[in-house]
Amino acid sequence: MSSDYEFSDNDDFEYNDDEDMLDDDEGSASDMEMDNINDDFKIDKGPKIKVYEVEHDSLPQDAVVYLMRQDIEHISGIFGVDSEVASLLLRHMNWNKERLIEKYMDNVNAVSVAAGIAPPERSPEPSSSHGGPRRSSRLGFTKSSKSKSAEPSPPASEPFVCPICFDDTQQKTLSLTCGHLYCTACWSTYVSSKVRTEGESWITCMAENCTLVAPDSFVRTALADDTQTWARFQELLVRHFVSCMPSLKYCPYPSCTNTVSCPGAASKSALTSIVPTVHCGASDTHVFCFGCAIDTDHRPVICAVAKMWLQKCRDDSETANWIKSNTKECSKCQSTIEKNGGCNHMTCKKCKYEFCWVCMGPWSEHGTAWYSCNRYDEKASVDARDAQSRSRASLERYLQYYNRWANHEQSARLSAELYAKTEQKMEEMQLASALSWIEVQFMRKAVDESVRCRGTLKWTYSMAYYLEKGNEKELFEDNQRDLERAVEELSELIESPIDPEVIMSLRQKVTDKTVYVQKRNEIMLEDTARGFLDGRWKWNVDVEGFEKD
């Protein structure tokens, strides 16, 4: 005996308004604490959203489920289908409601088949007992304790034997509307394996070539009390939904289930004028770029330029040092030639041009004067040297930016060590002076600030490398130089030895310098961000989304 089985609107999807309250109130307990501790560091914070910040919301999983629910209800209302059908249709169309409505109006059957709701016209055997293709408006599935009509029924006396496990003690069975009947234990293993091993939420029937897809209620039944896998399944549905929405991003931190909504960064074109660094809301450390996966915070430079720079570093830096000392450019075809022996008579592998390693002039003019080159004055070699020096200059220019970039990158990587050292210093200070634990926090604050600013500085070098020469670039590099100098001075102060005599004056100096560095960083970030908004920055290469001159 079987009955079409369906779940009423799942309570699990019930959206709880209370849980969704986004933490909007400013000055949370921890913020206030910090303010008390750091009275010394009060600087004008200005308006809440700064020009280098982007407006965004943090959504816990429930809030995203609520958004999904709304779309499902909408489609369910328009098409007159039950919510599980609507859900599969939407999932199939990557949650694009407009396209779904258009396609559905055009050909209900085709969409239903593709969405795993109805079997194709010529349904694969065993043919369903309900006969023929169906246009389903509600999904059901069969759950029985005895084998059921879908397959040629064995005589009532014979027990059901599951064609997957051949375990005749398994008498509980399930099937989707196609009628392909298997034991509940096999379904359970299968669904769980799809969800856990494959991370798949689109779970088709186990029968060969059957394209029907398990609706949520079926998955839930198959998983029975495996609530962990059921939760994982729901997370997969949410992740899929989020990945279909340009204005949403799932927090990339491991085991975090928060989503960030940032409509301002939803389009590619927006990313040419803003750097959407966002917080997921679950933890202070969950910071990421809404526009790319390059770095958690690559302000002030936009995603496309940061990406270009990293690619260049990957392509160049490994060989750059080696190239510098061991290779030259063929003055005829410009391909790189490496010198691996002592002889100065070189032959370019590519164009077969023969030349002298020392003067880069053609070898033919050297006659028999092997190993001795005296042709520096020749025009050919002068030209060659120019080509050579041009390529040298370009490499040296890159290395100059790269070395600074790498220096700040390395400092940031060593920040954990710096924190540990500072921690120790703060203890020494308390011993050497009358300062309390709270009063030595200025050191920690100083380290925080230096790490933050090195992050900014690092990316300013990638930006400066691609900025076109001119006034704007000069102003940019002025700001960069001021910030760099300030950070280096602060770092020196942080690392200076503790002399009990001068602790109080050191404290004043560090505190002042920290405030100054913070200001310089604000200026760097703000001015660069404003420059992007104003379209002030011009590049010396083609940058995605920017017009070519």
Next chain:
Amino acid sequence: MAVSSRRLQKELAEIQKQGTPVGITLLSADDFQTWLFSVEVLGETVYAGEVFALMFRFDGQYPIQPPAVQFLVDEKYTSPVHPHVYSNGHICASILGNEWSPVLSVVAVCVTIQSMLASCKKKERPPDNDRYVRHAPDNPKKTQFVYHDDTGIS
């Protein structure tokens, strides 16, 4: 008894009772971990006179997850030269990946692979053979193949 063992025992009993399809012979099935079949393509074929060995490796997830299937390459056997078969014996076939169904059996896989060979008109390796073989994992199941469903296997 584990589901995979019971299922394999049942499949083995069936093979012993009913035999295998023409051109397919069970070479060894000493345990529920590794089975070996020989596969020949009969009739008009580019593989006339060639005999290949198909190796199945099972884990506890069988038959919910597909077995690891590949052609054996050793002193005796070679990998068939086929656009979906790499020289290390790995096979790019959707039935062994995303189109696997738990109702498929070992014999069904043999038959599918046999017909994949039978439909081949021109002996050639996959275009990325060298690159793939250089980096391939030992177990073909660890490879995420992009299936080329235009030919052969359906």
